[in-house]
Structure formats: structure tokens, C-alpha cells
Amino acid sequence: MKQLKQPVSLILLSCLLAMACSDKQDAFILPSDDEQSTKPWYELAELYDFDRNTIFVQSGESIQEAINVANGGDVIYIEPGTYSEALTIEKENIQLIGIFNDNQKVILQNPGSHITAIKGHQSTEVINIEPTGFANDGVSIESLNSQSLKGRRSHMKMNRKHLGGNIYHYTFNVQMGYGEYDKVIIHRVIKEQRPYRALKTKGNIFMVHGAIQDFEDIFLKAGALEINEQTSAPYYLAQHGIDVWGIDLAWTKVPMEPSDFSFMKEWGVSRDIHHTLTAMTFARFIRGFTGQGFKKMNLLGFSYGVSVAYGAASLETQQHRICRDIKGLIPVDSEFKGNPKNNESACSVAASHMALINDGMYHYPWGVGFIQLASMTMAAPDDMSTISGFEGLTNLQMMMAIGSGHDGTHFHGGNPFGFTYTDPMRFVRLGTQLSPHMPRLAFYEMVAVRCPDLDVNIDDYIHKIKVPIFFITAEGGAGPMGNYTTSLTKSKDIEWLNINDPKQDTETDFGHADLWMAYQASEWVWKPLKLWLLKH
Secondary structure (H helix, E strand, O other): OOOOOOOOEEOOOOOOOOOOOOOOOOEEOOOOHHHOOOOOHHHHHOOEEOOOOEEEEOOOOOHHHHHHHOOOOOEEEEOOEEEOOOOEEOOOOOEEEEOOEOOEOEEEEOOOOOOEEOOOOOOOEEEOOOOOOOOOOOOEEEOOOHHHHOOOOOOEEEEEEEEEOOEEEEEEEEEOOOOOOOEEEEEEEEEEEEOOEEOOOOEEEEEEOOOOOOHHHHHHOOOOOOOOOOOOHHHHHHHOOEEEEEEEOHHHHOOOOOOOOHHHOOOOHHHHHHHHHHHHHHHHHHHHHOOOOOOOEEEEEEOHHHHHHHHHHHHHOOOOHHHOOEEEEEEEOOOOOOOHHHHHHHHHHHHHHHHHHHOOOOEEOHHHHHHHHHHHHHHOOOOEOOOOOOOOOEHHHHHHHHHOOOOOOOOOOEEOOEEOOOOHHHHHHHHHOOOOOEEHHHHHHHHHOOOOOOOOHHHOOHHHOOOOEEEEEEOOOOHHHHHHHHHHOOOOOEEEEEEOOOOOOOOOOOOOOHHHHOOOHHHHHHHHHHHHHHHO
16 A cells, blocks of 8 residues: 555445446446435545545456455445456445446445455445345444444635636545644646536646645746736636645645744655655545546646656555556656766765754745745835845836846846736745745755665665657756656657747746746647646
């Protein structure tokens, strides 16, 4: 099972594996819709309890295979379909739960006598609405109804917001641990045919943001005053039949004020991988209950998120294939593993981060300065800058100098006197919304993975990654550097998209954040991404 994934379970289901009469002997099917104690999917989602590991069985896969790899306490959800296999359960405290969707049922055509539970394993459950007449040795049958709600504690709260047209944005606020800031927000942007009823989608994506950003900051709004197909990648993708999911990692919810950051001491990339995989399992669960099936998902990581995405894919190579969530990988404008020719600088930067960690500096307040400068600019864009190093520039020109690479990070093509592709006020508005703090350990791991002298385990199995890869980059951003990482994998399905404007030099060419914010982004970046997702 996923070693870093927090176990997941749903407490109450309206769609349950049941036994009924059939023309075939020993065939088990779900009852008809009017026999079920139905609950809307969003009510079930709000009762989702992150306390059990989840395995999905898709139509055409083997239920027995899922049982074989399950551990005690796991729950196995079975997609509607016909399964011809005799099941033997040799483990305690696992649940088999069949799903009823759009009049499709789970049918178990068992060529053996019954589902068999090895004697002594009495706590295994096959969830059933009508528990009579199931002659299996030691497998208990439980009927779930509204009474099961009593005493259940919700770990998640959901909100739904209309974005325009028939596009809606769902947020799921999830408690991932016991600390004050052990929380993430899971996002979904989807086209609906009626309230809470999603249209059938043609592809899917799960998006992980970059440093000092969250899902809304860089993907959904990215400093735009209005969300539409030209300004918002999630909106564009949802409009074109893609089921869009994403996450706000836990550190994005840490405010400006804390003076004691000791809680961040062990918050590294591995923790963000753990949260991302847990969120992807939840996303697959909700997709299954809203008509999209339990299919694995394409994982996109942007900037810092590239480390999370590659690290998650690396980890999943060590899991049984039925336990994996990732079906495709989309690294965007970062290299993850550096070419050996450039390792010296990575080693020195990693060493400086570790020195600060050893001195008790567990957070990296990179976002604090950004927020302050952007807020100053929003208030008075035409005032002359009072910041050292930006003398002679207005506040807006100062922000354009920063955005175009004054500090070494080429967010946007351009210079202090204008951006080539993006409205500079989007960059300013984005700056006011950033996250003030990141874990220092996350920065250390992100850089240390490129240093051969340091042992960082997030890349241990990158050479075993076989999923399709679509590498997207900007010539004025990371450029082709990320190609080296793709060459380390075993993937045979690799495509590259480098946004390169031949009319520009490197400094004014398409930049790092232009991928999400440029006037041309929908045509140059999001359209090719959509086409790749539709193929995968």
C-alpha cells in the first residue's frame, strides 16, 4: 500500500454491494434504485473519514487481486460491472463495497460456492443492504442506513461556487492531522448539467501549485479580475470537457503572524507528496460517485510542484499497480533532477538551507517580501520606489523588474518598462495573494535532490517511472532543462512543449508564470495540454 498515504474511508454509502436472485447461481447484484437508502454524493463526501486506506477496483480488474494486496483496515470500492471470480478473504477488517451508478450494478458471478472467509477472520465485512441468506463462513454483513450517521465525525467541509456559464468550483477543506495547520484544501472545477450533477468528462487532471502559491493564486485566478476561458486554465479545461482537480498544500494556510515555526521542522517534500496522493484518492472517490468512474488521474506539477509530482510517481513505482493513483505525469517548467554539469551550485544552495535549519530557522519567509511589495504597488503604482536597488523606478516598474528577472527568477518575459505577454497588474494582484511562508526543509529537499553528495529519498525510484509524460516549459523560464529528468525515466510515451517566441530574446521570451497568465496562454499552452489530456 502507499507508505506515505494516510488511510482513507467513507463512513456511509448509498451504493452498496448486495445479494439478490439471479438466473445464474451465486450471482450477487445491487438492489434496484428504489430499494436503496439513497444519499446525495455531496452528503457522503462531507462524511468522508480519512482513517482507512482505499483501493479501487475498476471494471475489468480483479477483486481478488485487490483483496490480496489489502491490509487490515483497508476498504475496497468496486466499480459497477460483472466480475466472474471466486473470492477468498484471508485478512481481518477489510471492507468490500460495490458501487451503484446510473442504474449500473456490481454483479459477482461466483463460479465457486460462496465468498469464503478463512476461519478466525471474523471482522471482515461485505457491505450489504439486505443481510439475509448470505451463507459465507465468517464474513459479516452490515446494513447501512441513516442511523449510521450518529456519532460520526466529519473531517471535511465542502463549498460550491459558480464561476460562470455552467462551470462550478468546489472546495473541500480537509483536516490531515492534529496540528493547527495540518489542513489542505482540495479543489474541483467541473462543468455541470444541473446543480451538483457533473457532465460526463473526457479527461482529467490533478494540479499541484508552485512555491508560495496555491491553486487559486496561480491556476484559477492568477491575478485576473475576471475568471473565463482566456484568463483561467482550470476554467478553460473544464469548459472543454476536462475534470479539473487540485490542492492547496498545508503550508499555504499558515498566516503571516506565527513567531514560532517549530511545527514546520519536518514539513518537507515527502509530506506534500503524502497529502497530494491522499487528495488524489479522494478525488477518484468523488469522481466515481459523480459519474466519471474510478480511473487513475494525470498529475500536473508546476515549479515546486514538479518535485511533488515526480516524487509521487517515484513512490508509486513501489506500490502494486492496483493501488496507484497516477496514470500520467505533467511536469511544468522545472527540472527536478539537474544535469550533473550543474550539480555544484545545487550542493551549495542545499548546504545553506540546512545550515539555517540547524540554527532553528524552519520556515522560509520568501512570500512575506513579495506580499509587502505587491501591496505597496497596488496602493500607489505610480509613486517612486523607496526600496533599495530600485531607485529611479516607480513601484509598478519595480514589480516589473522583479517579475522579469531582477532577482534571477524569470516569471514574465519583459523588463522594468513592460511585460511582453502579460498584464503587469495581474502579477501585482497575484503578489498580494501569495502565501507568506514555506517550510525550509521543502526547499532543502527540492535542491538537495540535484546534489549527488546528499541522500534525499524522493527520487529513489525515478528510473522506474513508466507512465506517459508531457513536459511543458517556457523558453524564458526553465527552458529545456527539464528534459534531463524525463531521460532518467522508463517512460516510452514522452512529449515536450516548449513555448518559444522566435521574435524575442531569452529575457523577453515567454516566462515561467506566463504559462498561466499570458494573453496567449489559452492558445499556446492550455489547448495543447487539453489535447494531451484527451488522449490520456
